[in-house]
Amino acid sequence: MLLNGSTRTLSRDARSDxxxxxxxxxxxxxxxxxxxxxxxTTPTFPFSAIVGQDEMRQALLIAAVDPTVGGxxxxxxxGTGKSTAIRGLAALLPSMLAVAGCPYSCDPGRPAxxxxxxxxxxxxxxxxxxxxxxxxxxxGATEDRVVGALDxxxxxxxxxxAFEPGLLARANRGFLYIDEVNLLDDHLVDLLLDVAASGVxxxxxxxxxxxxxxxxxxxxxxxxxxxxxxxxxxxRFGLAVEVTTPTDLPTRxxxxxxxxxxxxxPAGFCEAYAPAxxxxxxxxxxARARLPGLHVPDATLEAGARLCLALGTxxxxxxxxxxxxxxxLAAYEGAETVTLDHLARIAPSALRHRLRRNPLDESGSTAxxxxxxxxxxxx
Amino acid sequence: MxxxxxxxxxxxxxxxxxxxxxxxxxxxxxxxxxxxxxxxAGAGPVRxxxxxxxxxxxxxxxxxxxMPGGIADDRLxxxxxxxxxxxxxxxxxxxxxxxxSDGGCVVVPMAERLEPGIAARLAATLDTxxxxxxxxxxxxxxxxxxxxxxxDEGIGxxxxxxxxxxxxLAFHLDLSAxxxxxVQDAPTPEEQPNGAATQTDAAITALVQAAEALGIGSLRxxxxxxxxxxxxxxxxxxxxxxxxxxxxxxxxxLGPRATQMPxxxxxxxxxxxxxxxxPQGEGDPAPETPSEANALDDSVVAAARAAIPPHLxxxxxxxxxRPTAPKAGKAGAAAAAKRSGRPAGTRPGDPRQGRLNxxxxxxxxxxWQRIRQRQASSPEMPIAGGSRRIIVRAEDFRITxxxxxxxxxxxxxxxxxxxxxLERLAEAxxxxxxxxxxxxxxxxxxxxxxxxxxxxxxILAPTRSLVRARRGLAGLPGGGGxxxxxxxxxVAALALGVRRSGGTPVVVVLTDGRANIARSGEPGRARAGAxxxxxAGAFRATNVRAILIDTAPRPQDPARRLADAMGARYLPLPxxxxxxxxAAIRSAT
Numbered sequence: 001m002l003l004n005g006s007t008r009t010l011s012r013d014a015r016s017d018x019x020x021x022x023x024x025x026x027x028x029x030x031x032x033x034x035x036x037x038x039x040x041t042t043p044t045f046p047f048s049a050i051v052g053q054d055e056m057r058q059a060l061l062i063a064a065v066d067p068t069v070g071g072x073x074x075x076x077x078x079g080t081g082k083s084t085a086i087r088g089l090a091a092l093l094p095s096m097l098a099v100a101g102c103p104y105s106c107d108p109g110r111p112a113x114x115x116x117x118x119x120x121x122x123x124x125x126x127x128x129x130x131x132x133x134x135x136x137x138x139x140g141a142t143e144d145r146v147v148g149a150l151d152x153x154x155x156x157x158x159x160x161x162a163f164e165p166g167l168l169a170r171a172n173r174g175f176l177y178i179d180e181v182n183l184l185d186d187h188l189v190d191l192l193l194d195v196a197a198s199g200v201x202x203x204x205x206x207x208x209x210x211x212x213x214x215x216x217x218x219x220x221x222x223x224x225x226x227x228x229x230x231x232x233x234x235x236r237f238g239l240a241v242e243v244t245t246p247t248d249l250p251t252r253x254x255x256x257x258x259x260x261x262x263x264x265x266p267a268g269f270c271e272a273y274a275p276a277x278x279x280x281x282x283x284x285x286x287a288r289a290r291l292p293g294l295h296v297p298d299a300t301l302e303a304g305a306r307l308c309l310a311l312g313t314x315x316x317x318x319x320x321x322x323x324x325x326x327x328x329l330a331a332y333e334g335a336e337t338v339t340l341d342h343l344a345r346i347a348p349s350a351l352r353h354r355l356r357r358n359p360l361d362e363s364g365s366t367a368x369x370x371x372x373x374x375x376x377x378x379x
Numbered sequence: 380m381x382x383x384x385x386x387x388x389x390x391x392x393x394x395x396x397x398x399x400x401x402x403x404x405x406x407x408x409x410x411x412x413x414x415x416x417x418x419x420a421g422a423g424p425v426r427x428x429x430x431x432x433x434x435x436x437x438x439x440x441x442x443x444x445x446m447p448g449g450i451a452d453d454r455l456x457x458x459x460x461x462x463x464x465x466x467x468x469x470x471x472x473x474x475x476x477x478x479x480s481d482g483g484c485v486v487v488p489m490a491e492r493l494e495p496g497i498a499a500r501l502a503a504t505l506d507t508x509x510x511x512x513x514x515x516x517x518x519x520x521x522x523x524x525x526x527x528x529x530x531d532e533g534i535g536x537x538x539x540x541x542x543x544x545x546x547x548l549a550f551h552l553d554l555s556a557x558x559x560x561x562v563q564d565a566p567t568p569e570e571q572p573n574g575a576a577t578q579t580d581a582a583i584t585a586l587v588q589a590a591e592a593l594g595i596g597s598l599r600x601x602x603x604x605x606x607x608x609x610x611x612x613x614x615x616x617x618x619x620x621x622x623x624x625x626x627x628x629x630x631x632x633l634g635p636r637a638t639q640m641p642x643x644x645x646x647x648x649x650x651x652x653x654x655x656x657x658p659q660g661e662g663d664p665a666p667e668t669p670s671e672a673n674a675l676d677d678s679v680v681a682a683a684r685a686a687i688p689p690h691l692x693x694x695x696x697x698x699x700x701r702p703t704a705p706k707a708g709k710a711g712a713a714a715a716a717k718r719s720g721r722p723a724g725t726r727p728g729d730p731r732q733g734r735l736n737x738x739x740x741x742x743x744x745x746x747w748q749r750i751r752q753r754q755a756s757s758p759e760m761p762i763a764g765g766s767r768r769i770i771v772r773a774e775d776f777r778i779t780x781x782x783x784x785x786x787x788x789x790x791x792x793x794x795x796x797x798x799x800x801l802e803r804l805a806e807a808x809x810x811x812x813x814x815x816x817x818x819x820x821x822x823x824x825x826x827x828x829x830x831x832x833x834x835x836x837x838i839l840a841p842t843r844s845l846v847r848a849r850r851g852l853a854g855l856p857g858g859g860g861x862x863x864x865x866x867x868x869x870v871a872a873l874a875l876g877v878r879r880s881g882g883t884p885v886v887v888v889l890t891d892g893r894a895n896i897a898r899s900g901e902p903g904r905a906r907a908g909a910x911x912x913x914x915a916g917a918f919r920a921t922n923v924r925a926i927l928i929d930t931a932p933r934p935q936d937p938a939r940r941l942a943d944a945m946g947a948r949y950l951p952l953p954x955x956x957x958x959x960x961x962a963a964i965r966s967a968t
Contacts, residue, residue, distance in 0.1 A: 136511060141511075153469045252587045253583055255598055256602055256605060260583060260605055
């Protein structure tokens with residue numbers, strides 16, 4: 001609780017004007033809608049103030065540079081700031097252009113990806129700047145709220161059949177964060193995987209038949225002690241990082257000190273780290289611009305292929321992710337080209353969850369990837 | 380040790396009950412900030428007294444709600460208030476227990492049996508202080524800044540509150556050793572001297588170091604301790620921390636979390652530290668000399684060390700039973716299964732018993748609308764002009780039925796005695812791990828009971844986690860007698876437990892069938908054999924599917940007889956390796 005902070009904002013969607021529920025449940029019926037906005041005043045723990053956890057931060061930044069890498073899975077000890085990092089990242093992402101009033105935050109610059117509403121609209125589309133949505137999927141969410149369902153109010157009051165978009169719609173072009181992903185109901189996990197893979201949410205329920213874009217970066221966190229994830233699910237995540245509690249005393253003291261400073265003066269603390277956060281945001285923006293033009297040399301491609309071969313990863317997804325993430329890393333660092341060094345540094349995150357598991361092999365998958373990297377890449 | 384004591388600040392160790400009352404006071408001052416308390420105690424007057432003390436300290440009017448064990452999501456988190464929704468003709472939200480407890484405490488009885496899903500929901504709400512409702516067509520966030528009081532009635536180290544929650548709560552309080560007499564005439568604790576003012580930085584260093592010395596891995600320990608120290612200072616009306624705050628926080632928060640004994644060796648440079656100047660509480664700013672900082676560090680460790688509860692102490696020093704990995708709650712899966720899984724049609728029913736299927740409900744209501752409109756438009760129930768409200772009655776409610784494959788739990792009972800040679804044990808371990816690898820694809824669970832020496836032991840509680848399985852298996856010893864009867868009894872008890880919680884147990888017994896330790900623990904082949912057959916008969920009555928794998932080099936009669944008595948399938952596998960064994964079990968189950 002401490003690491004996550006009792007005073008932080010929930011997520012940006014909560015204060016976003018696009019909150020679809022605002023239209024559905026009027027103030028009288030929901031109770032205290034004003035309170036939904038009250039907590040937005042306490043700033044989030046800044047991303048740049050997180051001590052250590054370099055691999056996790058690297059993975060999240062890569063997903064922010066190139067959302068097509070396919071999500072990040074953060075597995076590890078309790079109290080290591082998993083949620084803090086994700087919420088911190090959300091707070092520093094540059095805002096994006098979206099069609100005004102569209103519940104799916106359609107990108108006006110990409111007509112092919114427009115939702116049915118925007119496509120049917122006769123009047124020219126107006127656009128507005130909105131923060132990148134970071135949607136929390138709370139445990140206990142029902143399927144109808146996740147995929148969207150019949151609009152209750154209109155069904156009850158007017159007998160109309162109208163679609164009310166769910167969390168997947170809100171997460172379009174942003175992040176969908178699931179804490180304790182291994183505790184989520186199986187059928188919800190299957191559903192999320194399907195949508196994440198296709199980028200389209202298909203709703204066939206309650207007499208509705210709707211398709212809408214749902215491209216999002218799936219960020220899951222959990223603890224392996226609570227139960228394993230199925231291999232099919234593991235493979236869908238682009239990057240998997242393991243986080244551990246820092247063990248050296250100075251780092252531990254530093255973590256506690258910063259947390260204490262934040263809790264006692266959130267605003268002042270965030271202001272102190274604002275320049276650092278700003279620098280990361282600038283780097284991200286530059287990296288996104290650089291990404292399309294970044295060339296992956298044949299030598300790097302080949303090395304990646306050999307690495308996957310040596311590790312015996314199933315399918316091409318591993319290779320593809322390795323290339324994409326190495327490229328995003330190079331873009332983030334402002335490199336001219338993607339080198340073997342980028343490959344070596346991203347390989348553990350990109351491949352460790354794709355190894356065929358041998359339950360009798362005691363050595364962890366991280367060690368196996370490291371070994372393979374050493375053998376294949378240290379030419 | 381003497382040099383160590385010389386340099387320590389004077390630490391008062393109040394009685395356990397005084398500490399408990401102090402905890403109640405601290406919790407009441409900021410329930411949400413410090414998470415709450417794990418209260419280990421049986422139901423009884425001592426616990427009631429403590430809860431009464433907590434309520435007395437809480438500001439009047441702040442809620443203190445009890446959460447029933449099998450609470451459903453619509454009551455916990457909130458959801459659609461169906462009667463009100465129908466009456467109003469538009470969605471009306473129902474506030475859940477978590478949001479209703481905002482500003483107060485949630486009391487969770489029998490927290491050691493809390494199911495993982497509910498524990499995770501509580502943890503998520505503790506983290507944010509907000510409860511997110513995304514249910515039944517409603518989406519909203521409500522403030523839920525509460526403290527958790529987990530009433531832990533567990534016995535022994537195996538029954539524990541889910542770690543995901545106990546981690547987040549500052550205090551782990553054990554009242555089980557407190558007698559009613561200690562409670563009745565407890566004097567009000569006198570004010571402790573504050574000690575010197577501490578720099579926050581020094582306090583942080585001291586607490587983090589103490590946590591490390593006590594083997595507390597998670598940083599939540601020292602962070603919570605620091606919060607408690609701040610809280611203690613603010614209760615006194617001070618802004619700055621004092622040494623006493625820091626020491627008290629270490630004692631109350633860090634002590635009960637210890638996983639190892641701190642090394643008693645003092646730091647080398649403190650030998651020449653002036654030992655005769657215990658800092659006074661007169662508010663004079665103590666100069667930050669290294670020796671004083673050390674004094675604080677040492678006192679913090681010493682205070683925390685003194686607060687390690689006795690049963691934990693026994694574990695840590697190796698006198699007690701072998702500590703087993705804490706496990707996530709395993710009860711109550713059956714109740715949850717009714718609300719999840721694949722939809723499989725609808726049936727009439729109370730929406731509180733399942734998930735409302737709106738379309739089917741409206742469809743059921745449709746034919747009656749004319750009649751009901753006419754009835755409703757009688758003078759005492761006027762309807763606003765032109766409103767074509769649909770009138771739905773309780774008998775129209777349709778709820779969705781769900782089908783969920785119940786998960787299978789394969790329980791291994793492994794004969795780890797001397798007669799079943801050690802390599803059989805290694806093969807059994809291998810088979811368990813192979814099956815586990817299969818199991819997590821199929822979402823099944825595996826458990827392991829070993830019997831050797833005089834009794835049977837649960838090595839691995841039903842789990843899906845490879846990490847935990849590997850840890851449990853690594854420590855499995857072999858050798859000794861064959862207490863077959865105890866083994867079968869233990870496995871039967873476990874199988875029934877699995878069935879109670881909604882799973883399907885399958886038992887795999889690996890033995891050569893030659894018992895030589897009776898149920899009483901006494902050696903003797905004849906008695907042991909009779910006991911084993913008796914246990915087998917009792918096992919048969921449970922009607923649990925079972926396989927008996929004969930591990931003797933040559934298949935023999937005793938094992939076959941035992942399999943018959945258990946109602947188990949008999950599978951002689953004299954030379955099976957792990958792979959063959961797991962294949963045989965898979966095909967047989």
